[in-house]
Amino acid sequence: MNRKIVVVGGGAGGLELVVKLAKKFKRNQDVEVTLIDCNPTHIWKPLLHEVATGTLNSNHDETSYRLLAKKYQFSFVLGRVGGINTDGKHLNIDPILDENHQEIVATRQIDYTHLVLSVGSLCNDFGTPGVTDHCLLLDSRQQAEKFHSLFINHLHRLSDTQNPPKLLSVIIVGGGATGVELAADLHKVAKQLPDYGFADFSSDNLSVTVVEAAPRILGQLPERISVSVTKELNNIGVHVRTQTKVQRVHADSVVTHIDESIPANLVVWAAGIKAPSFISESGLPTDSIGRVQVDKTLCVVGHENTFAIGDCCACPMDDGQFVPPRAQSAHQMASTAYKNIVANIQGQPLKEFKYKDFGSLISLSEFSTIGNLMGNLMRGTVFIEGWIARLFYLSLYRMHQSAIHGWGATLLIMLGDRIYKATRADIKLH
Numbered sequence: 001m002n003r004k005i006v007v008v009g010g011g012a013g014g015l016e017l018v019v020k021l022a023k024k025f026k027r028n029q030d031v032e033v034t035l036i037d038c039n040p041t042h043i044w045k046p047l048l049h050e051v052a053t054g055t056l057n058s059n060h061d062e063t064s065y066r067l068l069a070k071k072y073q074f075s076f077v078l079g080r081v082g083g084i085n086t087d088g089k090h091l092n093i094d095p096i097l098d099e100n101h102q103e104i105v106a107t108r109q110i111d112y113t114h115l116v117l118s119v120g121s122l123c124n125d126f127g128t129p130g131v132t133d134h135c136l137l138l139d140s141r142q143q144a145e146k147f148h149s150l151f152i153n154h155l156h157r158l159s160d161t162q163n164p165p166k167l168l169s170v171i172i173v174g175g176g177a178t179g180v181e182l183a184a185d186l187h188k189v190a191k192q193l194p195d196y197g198f199a200d201f202s203s204d205n206l207s208v209t210v211v212e213a214a215p216r217i218l219g220q221l222p223e224r225i226s227v228s229v230t231k232e233l234n235n236i237g238v239h240v241r242t243q244t245k246v247q248r249v250h251a252d253s254v255v256t257h258i259d260e261s262i263p264a265n266l267v268v269w270a271a272g273i274k275a276p277s278f279i280s281e282s283g284l285p286t287d288s289i290g291r292v293q294v295d296k297t298l299c300v301v302g303h304e305n306t307f308a309i310g311d312c313c314a315c316p317m318d319d320g321q322f323v324p325p326r327a328q329s330a331h332q333m334a335s336t337a338y339k340n341i342v343a344n345i346q347g348q349p350l351k352e353f354k355y356k357d358f359g360s361l362i363s364l365s366e367f368s369t370i371g372n373l374m375g376n377l378m379r380g381t382v383f384i385e386g387w388i389a390r391l392f393y394l395s396l397y398r399m400h401q402s403a404i405h406g407w408g409a410t411l412l413i414m415l416g417d418r419i420y421k422a423t424r425a426d427i428k429l430h
């Protein structure tokens with residue numbers, strides 16, 4: 001019988017999985033591996049705040065799915081999955097439209113025998129009024145590029161000598177990794193602007209405020225990391241406001257739970273996550289934030305041969321908590337899903353997924369990197385800061401690249417990055 005394995009979402013977890021599956025079944029005519037993604041290229045999501053500030057050029061760092069499909073011999077389908085017919089075992093793919101909303105490719109159906117959902121997560125606005133209309137998000141490359149373009153426009157306004165506004169105020173709602181890393185990166189850019197022709201710009205012209213409803217930022221991480229990061233953010237000049245809940249957002253301000261209005265030119269919403277709605281709309285079992293419920297083998301509850309990995313799934317751990325939505329979780333789940341799909345096809349029993357927390361690292365751009373490492377080698381938890389932490393942080397991305405390209409190609413990419421950096425501006429200002 002022909003097996004059609006379809007992986008939806010080529011992100012941190014899905015792309016690693018599809019490469020492993022394609023390598024495994026390269027010479028097996030009975031197994032077809034297909035990746036579906038709504039974008040033609042992959043950018044590792046933890047880099048999106050750098051795309052937003054311009055410290056990373058998305059055109060340089062993207063990986064073409066079609067190139068990988070050619071290299072590893074899997075099929076790539078460009079399109080957004082809008083629904084799953086679990087009885088008929090097919091996926092409905094939304095039409096592709098051009099910029100004038102004219103249809104380029106009509107709605108399609110893709111059959112599967114084995115399905116893996118790895119579509120990641122979206123920002124959760126918890127129904128807060130004004131977020132959809134006035135906030136910028138960092139869920140996708142397009143959104144990060146939109147922030148970048150508006151940010152650059154504001155910088156031009158500030159440099160208008162005829163009528164210069166005094167301050168660019170950026171409010172970031174949500175003190176998780178995304179929010180704090182973006183805040184630090186914005187200050188890095190501000191520091192470099194005078195070298196790039198914005199002669200009158202100084203850090204005093206930029207106000208970045210991280211607004212967090214909980215008593216501390218980075219609430220999911222150990223308190224010690226949160227304290228160190230808050231201290232470092234304050235040193236850089238980022239305002240951190242905890243125990244402050246945003247009640248609504250206007251075009252030029254955010255209003256807090258005590259009816260305080262904070263003026264803002266740009267508001268980024270980075271508080272909480274939810275899963276894409278087509279999952280629950282397709283009748284799969286989901287939790288309160290729309291994540292598909294999987295058992296410990298990563299199989300969707302009540303649905304044979306259907307798996308889910310990464311941010312879009314709610315995977316229970318032994319302590320009753322769910323696996324946290326992180327790149328390392330997606331990476332580890334990709335390995336287990338791979339083993340279980342192979343086991344399933346070979347008629348072997350499936351393995352349980354065991355999440356191993358190796359720690360967390362928060363990059364505050366050039367200012368600092370702070371985090372902890374965990375594991376048997378560390379004999380518990382070790383807190384690290386500075387260049388050692390930076391080295392571990394950078395190695396996470398290189399490990400992702402090596403899972404996709406192999407170590408040889410990753411070393412060449414690293415060399416290429418060095419050459420690229422030596423010949424280009426540190427920040428993208430267009």
Ligand SMILES: Cc1cc2nc3c(=O)[nH]c(=O)nc-3n(C[C@H](O)[C@H](O)[C@H](O)COP(=O)(O)OP(=O)(O)OC[C@H]3O[C@@H](n4cnc5c(N)ncnc54)[C@H](O)[C@@H]3O)c2cc1C
Pocket residue numbers: 008009010011012013014036037038039042044045046047048049079080081082118119120121138139177178181276278309310311312325326327328329330361362
């Ligand atoms: C700015 C930022 C910084 C972060 N920093 C860190 C960090 O330092 N450390 C860390 O561990 N985590 C970090 N994260 C979280 C981390 O990026 C995610 O946990 C991780 O990417 C989840 O991987 P995933 O494979 O589940 O989904 P993703 O990597 O998000 O991939 C999802 C893929 O699915 C595709 N897709 C979505 N919907 C559809 C659809 N309907 N049809 C077809 N394709 C679809 C998308 O195009 C994408 O390619 C950060 C996130 C952000 C936004």
